[in-house]
Amino acid sequence: MRVMAQMGMVMNLDKCIGCHTCSVTCKQAWTNRSGVEYVWFNNVETRPGQGYPRTYEDQEKWRGGWEVGRNGRLQLRTGSRLKRLLTIFSSPVQPSINDYYEPWTYDYETLTSAPVQEHTPVARPRSLLTNKPMNIEWSANWDDNLGGAPELTRDDPVLKKISAEIKEKFEQTYMFYLPRICEHCINPSCAASCPSGAIYKREEDGIVLVDQDRCRGWRQCVTGCPYKKVYFNHRTGKAEKCTFCFPRVEVGIPTVCSETCVGRLRYIGIVLYDADKVLEAASTPDDQDLYKAQRSILLDPHDPEVIRAAEQAGISRDWIDSAQRSPIYALINRFEVALPLHPEYRTMPMVWYIPPLSPVVDALTETGHDGEDAGNIFGAIESLRIPVEYLAELFAAGDTNLVTGVLKKLGAMRSYMRDLNLGRPADESIATAVGMTGRDIEDMHRLLAIAKYDERYVIPLAHAEQGPGQEELDTGCSLDYDDGPGMGGWGPFGETSGGTTPIAVENFHMLAARQTSDTMAAPGDKGQRVNLLNWDGKGAPEGMFPARPEESAALHGPDGGGVSADSPAVTDPKP
Amino acid sequence: MSTLDILLWVVVPYISLAIFVVGHYWRYKYDKFGWTTRSSQLYERRLLRWGSPLFHFGILFVLLGHVGGLGIPKSWTSAVGISEEAYHAVALVTGAIAGFCTLAGLAILIYRRRTVGPVFSATTRNDKFMYVVLTATILFGLSNTVLGALGHEGVDYRDTVSPWFRSIFYFQPQPELMTEAGLGFQLHALSALLLFAIWPFTRLVHVFSAPLGYFTRPYIVYRSRAPHLGNRATPRGWDRVGGGRR
Numbered sequence: 118m119r120v121m122a123q124m125g126m127v128m129n130l131d132k133c134i135g136c137h138t139c140s141v142t143c144k145q146a147w148t149n150r151s152g153v154e155y156v157w158f159n160n161v162e163t164r165p166g167q168g169y170p171r172t173y174e175d176q177e178k179w180r181g182g183w184e185v186g187r188n189g190r191l192q193l194r195t196g197s198r199l200k201r202l203l204t205i206f207s208s209p210v211q212p213s214i215n216d217y218y219e220p221w222t223y224d225y226e227t228l229t230s231a232p233v234q235e236h237t238p239v240a241r242p243r244s245l246l247t248n249k250p251m252n253i254e255w256s257a258n259w260d261d262n263l264g265g266a267p268e269l270t271r272d273d274p275v276l277k278k279i280s281a282e283i284k285e286k287f288e289q290t291y292m293f294y295l296p297r298i299c300e301h302c303i304n305p306s307c308a309a310s311c312p313s314g315a316i317y318k319r320e321e322d323g324i325v326l327v328d329q330d331r332c333r334g335w336r337q338c339v340t341g342c343p344y345k346k347v348y349f350n351h352r353t354g355k356a357e358k359c360t361f362c363f364p365r366v367e368v369g370i371p372t373v374c375s376e377t378c379v380g381r382l383r384y385i386g387i388v389l390y391d392a393d394k395v396l397e398a399a400s401t402p403d404d405q406d407l408y409k410a411q412r413s414i415l416l417d418p419h420d421p422e423v424i425r426a427a428e429q430a431g432i433s434r435d436w437i438d439s440a441q442r443s444p445i446y447a448l449i450n451r452f453e454v455a456l457p458l459h460p461e462y463r464t465m466p467m468v469w470y471i472p473p474l475s476p477v478v479d480a481l482t483e484t485g486h487d488g489e490d491a492g493n494i495f496g497a498i499e500s501l502r503i504p505v506e507y508l509a510e511l512f513a514a515g516d517t518n519l520v521t522g523v524l525k526k527l528g529a530m531r532s533y534m535r536d537l538n539l540g541r542p543a544d545e546s547i548a549t550a551v552g553m554t555g556r557d558i559e560d561m562h563r564l565l566a567i568a569k570y571d572e573r574y575v576i577p578l579a580h581a582e583q584g585p586g587q588e589e590l591d592t593g594c595s596l597d598y599d600d601g602p603g604m605g606g607w608g609p610f611g612e613t614s615g616g617t618t619p620i621a622v623e624n625f626h627m628l629a630a631r632q633t634s635d636t637m638a639a640p641g642d643k644g645q646r647v648n649l650l651n652w653d654g655k656g657a658p659e660g661m662f663p664a665r666p667e668e669s670a671a672l673h674g675p676d677g678g679g680v681s682a683d684s685p686a687v688t689d690p691k692p
Numbered sequence: 693m694s695t696l697d698i699l700l701w702v703v704v705p706y707i708s709l710a711i712f713v714v715g716h717y718w719r720y721k722y723d724k725f726g727w728t729t730r731s732s733q734l735y736e737r738r739l740l741r742w743g744s745p746l747f748h749f750g751i752l753f754v755l756l757g758h759v760g761g762l763g764i765p766k767s768w769t770s771a772v773g774i775s776e777e778a779y780h781a782v783a784l785v786t787g788a789i790a791g792f793c794t795l796a797g798l799a800i801l802i803y804r805r806r807t808v809g810p811v812f813s814a815t816t817r818n819d820k821f822m823y824v825v826l827t828a829t830i831l832f833g834l835s836n837t838v839l840g841a842l843g844h845e846g847v848d849y850r851d852t853v854s855p856w857f858r859s860i861f862y863f864q865p866q867p868e869l870m871t872e873a874g875l876g877f878q879l880h881a882l883s884a885l886l887l888f889a890i891w892p893f894t895r896l897v898h899v900f901s902a903p904l905g906y907f908t909r910p911y912i913v914y915r916s917r918a919p920h921l922g923n924r925a926t927p928r929g930w931d932r933v934g935g936g937r938r
Contacts, residue, residue: 198906198907199907202903202906202907204745205903206744206745206747206748206749207733207737207740207741207744207745208733209741211733211734211737213733213734213735213736213737214734214735214810244809244810246735246809246810246813247809247810247812247813248813249809304912305912308911308912308913309911309912311913312903312906313901313903313905313906314903314905314906314909314913316913317913317914317915318912318913318914318915319914319915319916319917320914320915320916320917321916321917322917328915329725330724330725330727331724332728333727333728333729333898333901333903334728334729334730334731334898335731335903336731336733349731349734351730351731351732351734351735351810351814352730352814353725353728353730354728354729354730354731355725355728367917579917
């Protein structure tokens with residue numbers, strides 16, 4: 118037994134209202150830069166829908182993840198190492214920018230510089246790739262809230278696996294949101310695809326990162342990742358991906374997406390797993406057994422054997438404590454309500470989901486029945502085949518029994534807790550019907566409904582003795598921030614050559630640079646432009662207001678009335 | 693032998709090769725982050741799909757040809773019984789095929805770079821200069837091959853260019869050999885020397901990241917947070933007891 122710790126997340130989809138706050142805050146923190154305009158480390162998809170990038174789940178087309186070969190051995194879907202290196206000069210199945218969307222900005226200047234006219238001037242969209250006017254035809258959330266259904270939803274690869282009759286009725290029946298980040302897989306196919314060995318898994322917490330200094334921009338990881346959560350920065354020529362906000366997690370605070378989640382639906386914690394069994398589990402022949410296989414490699418942190426092995430592997434006591442209190446371990450292995458996203462990709466993903474029950478309850482209530490009565494809800498889960506089949510394709514490789522079981526547990530929790538809340542005696546039979554005890558249900562209810570910050574996020578600290586290696590302490594050369602080689606435009610050898618970009622965005626110079634750049638190519642009048650979306654309301658960045666008359670007077674000579682710019686007699690200009 | 697000859701065939705090659713070697717070392721130390729070719733496949737893939745493999749496989753064969761032609765002395769091949777005619781026939785045919793593949797690929801790539809909007813906006817002045825030098829080198833080289841095939845070759849490059857090239861590396865340069873080579877070979881050599889000199893400062897550095905280690909490494913790479921990510925090594929006295937997780 119080789120024990121390793123793995124950071125993971127569980128999202129309770131019942132609570133997701135599709136507000137995209139996680140996406141927006143993540144974007145502001147991590148991908149608010151040129152080259153990654155189209156990149157969303159965190160995105161929220163409406164299901165059914167095509168997803169982002171479009172139809173990424175169609176692995177016949179995109180060839181991501183692993184498969185079991187004819188010899189029973191696990192291999193990348195893109196083929197052997199030799200085959201991949203032979204096709205390296207033009208990656209055969211990499212998504213193009215149109216599969217994501219072409220990033221754009223607006224010609225805001227027209228709004229202020231247009232002459233007086235009858236109609237309101239219009240800020241036309243301009244491509245951030247070519248700087249030319251463009252028509253907006255797609256974006257990361259074009260089909261949000263089933264927009265464009267049913268035409269667009271028909272291309273949903275998950276829906277295509279389900280029968281034709283369902284396809285017709287689906288969008289009237291059922292809709293939910295699926296927030297996605299990098300899965301930080303235990304068996305990451307992006308890392309396996311990387312020819313340079315730049316993508317690595319951290320030994321301490323299992324976070325999967327791209328070493329920007331070693332990445333050579335071969336783009337094999339983009340193809341290799343079945344979730345399409347590794348992105349190519351088209352200006353630096355390097356791959357980038359969700360970092361699980363490791364600078365935050367190392368000091369014990371949750372990721373930006375979790376911290377800002379309005380519905381508080383995300384749980385972060387660590388699990389211990391047996392690294393020796395990963396390959397065997399990922400090679401399980403039947404897709405539908407992969408869920409069980411993955412759960413079987415997670416170790417019980419209360420087992421004395423496991424604790425001893427963990428200590429031998431150098432995992433410190435407080436990490437073991439955290440593993441014991443881990444909310445994700447509880448949701449995955451104790452209550453068994455969390456399911457992995459697309460286990461059939463065989464990457465052993467570590468961001469799991471509690472499938473949504475709410476639409477079932479809503480449908481039931483609309484028919485005039487009591488939507489939270491145990492008998493009614495169990496019956497409804499059985500009869501509402503459509504959502505169950507769809508959820509099963511997402512979370513259980515098509516095994517509907519698994520999803521039904523989870524939904525029944527969630528339904529049982531509602532019924533059982535309603536009795537308690539109404540002051541009625543607890544009905545233990547409800548718990549027994551789903552293979553739980555009343556105590557389990559109450560614990561689960563606490564975790565799902567009440568859990569406070571420190572129960573939802575059980576994040577052990579990176580250790581002080583490891584401190585000198587941590588990122589933010591190593592600030593390096595302060596010249597790298599400013600107009601040093603690499604920041605703010607093309608360096609001598611292309612975009613941001615030279616020193617490494619510092620990871621924190623909370624510094625003045627980067628903010629200043631962001632406030633004055635909204636195009637990809639550095640425009641000539643950059644100094645006079647301000648991107649108001651990035652303005653934090655403090656101060657007035659240069660270029661926000663036109664120069665004051667006295668300043669221009671000082672610049673243009675004595676025509677402005679003969680007063681010097683710093684004369685106290687000068688009054689403010691009239692509007 | 694004039695001063696110019698010594699300048700062109702002794703001084704320039706040494707300067708160029710010195711820049712090539714030191715430049716790469718410096719670039720690798722200074723700019724690992726910039727060590728990439730900034731793929732434009734995200735913008736456009738239809739033309740790239742043909743152009744890029746044509747060019748790259750073509751130039752790999754051209755490279756092999758140069759290793760043979762410049763590196764292996766004439767006496768060696770005749771010693772193993774390869775006749776002069778046979779050698780040149782093979783060299784010309786394979787060289788011309790590889791050269792034309794390279795040229796066709798390059799033409800597609802340059803056409804793509806100029807006509808596809810996003811690709812063009814992502815092209816730097818550095819790139820453009822490099823393309824000019826690279827194209828010139830390939831064109832000179834290919835025209836030498838073609839002229840040789842047509843029988844216009846005045847001198848045998850294996851008697852002039854190749855020994856001169858080797859003489860540079862054992863530090864007994866023989867510039868007089870190059871003065872005997874034709875103008876075509878001289879131009880090809882000079883443009884190639886210029887290419888070597890700018891090489892470390894262009895995207896061409898990606899040649900040296902050919903991922904051969906991929907064949908031998910395990911699929912999943914694990915790295916420890918402590919010793920690698922920061923710039924500083926763990927200070928003395930802060931080592932973990934017994935090594936621990938490293």
